[in-house]
Amino acid sequence: MAYIQMKDVSFVYPGGFLAVDNINIEIEKGENVAIIGQNGAGKTTTVKMMNRLEKPTKGDVMIGDMNTKSYTTAQVSRVVGYVFQNPDDQIFHSTVISEVEFGPRMMKLPSEIISERVSCALKLTGLEQFRDTNPYDLPLSIRKFVTIAAIIAMDTEVVIFDEPTAGQDLRGNHYLSDILRTLNQRGKTVITISHDMEFVAANFDRVIVMANKKVVTSGTPKEIFWSFDALEKAKLKQPYISRLCRELGIEGNIIEMDEAVEAIKEKCLLN
Numbered sequence: 001m002a003y004i005q006m007k008d009v010s011f012v013y014p015g016g017f018l019a020v021d022n023i024n025i026e027i028e029k030g031e032n033v034a035i036i037g038q039n040g041a042g043k044t045t046t047v048k049m050m051n052r053l054e055k056p057t058k059g060d061v062m063i064g065d066m067n068t069k070s071y072t073t074a075q076v077s078r079v080v081g082y083v084f085q086n087p088d089d090q091i092f093h094s095t096v097i098s099e100v101e102f103g104p105r106m107m108k109l110p111s112e113i114i115s116e117r118v119s120c121a122l123k124l125t126g127l128e129q130f131r132d133t134n135p136y137d138l139p140l141s142i143r144k145f146v147t148i149a150a151i152i153a154m155d156t157e158v159v160i161f162d163e164p165t166a167g168q169d170l171r172g173n174h175y176l177s178d179i180l181r182t183l184n185q186r187g188k189t190v191i192t193i194s195h196d197m198e199f200v201a202a203n204f205d206r207v208i209v210m211a212n213k214k215v216v217t218s219g220t221p222k223e224i225f226w227s228f229d230a231l232e233k234a235k236l237k238q239p240y241i242s243r244l245c246r247e248l249g250i251e252g253n254i255i256e257m258d259e260a261v262e263a264i265k266e267k268c269l270l271n
């Protein structure tokens with residue numbers, strides 16, 4: 001049985017707007033999954049139901065054998081950490097260190113464990129130099145890492161990143177790749193929403209495609225980025241590398257630079 005299961009889940013916002021329409025999602029323990037889809041597809045609402053920030057209007061969300069229906073948001077958030085899309089919805093302390101310490105403190109962990117977790121989270125997110133800085137004195141892209149560090153320090157089984165790549169430069173994306181790899185090596189289940197198709201192609205085992213309040217399909221990045229039907233439905237583009245290979249008539253469902261270079265070299269030699 002999958003570790004995370006959303007069964008026939010729908011969500012209607014208080015004003016009556018249907019944001020998620022009868023979706024089914026299964027994610028295995030330790031999977032590293034991306035969710036892609038246009039703005040308004042229902043991605044954020046979906047992941048918020050995984051840690052009970054939002055309660056499904058219909059259906060069940062299971063995390064292991066816990067039906068989130070029977071637990072509080074505080075209880076579920078000890079198992080499922082959620083990094084908000086907008087860091088300013090999450091940050092409420094006046095220094096980076098107090099923001100990152102907050103979760104472990106609430107868990108009443110021994111102080112040595114707290115400081116170990118905080119140091120580790122600050123190192124992984126490249127924030128050591130900003131320990132005593134007010135998060136609001138940092139640019140938005142770095143503030144996002146403050147919220148990531150705060151969730152990593154909670155050491156939850158599941159970690160959800162809502163658009164961590166938005167507004168990041170190459171350095172930010174490298175940090176994010178390292179963070180994803182490290183969490184995965186620790187056995188965590190990681191779910192990341194992203195609009196950066198190059199980043200998705202390079203960093204995930206599986207991609208879930210959402211469009212118009214529903215799940216369209218899911219598959220490996222190679223499958224998804226060469227599934228024109230799914231991309232069309234979700235109004236998404238292939239990564240540049242795949243588009244180039246398609247234009248050149250190169251087969252093999254290429255999604256990454258290294259394999260594209262090899263394939264293009266081979267094609268040049270043949271011609």
Ligand SMILES: Nc1ncnc2c1ncn2[C@@H]1O[C@H](COP(=O)(O)OP(=O)(O)O)[C@@H](O)[C@H]1O
Pocket residue numbers: 013014015017018019037038039040041042043044045046
């Ligand atoms: N608090 C809210 N009240 C009413 N509608 C909302 C609210 N939050 C989001 N929505 C609407 O729900 C839909 C899905 O939103 P969201 O889950 O944030 O999508 P995504 O993350 O894919 O961009 C959007 O049309 C959005 O405008």
Ligand SMILES: [Mg+2]
Pocket residue numbers: 043044045085162
């Ligand atoms: Mg969103």
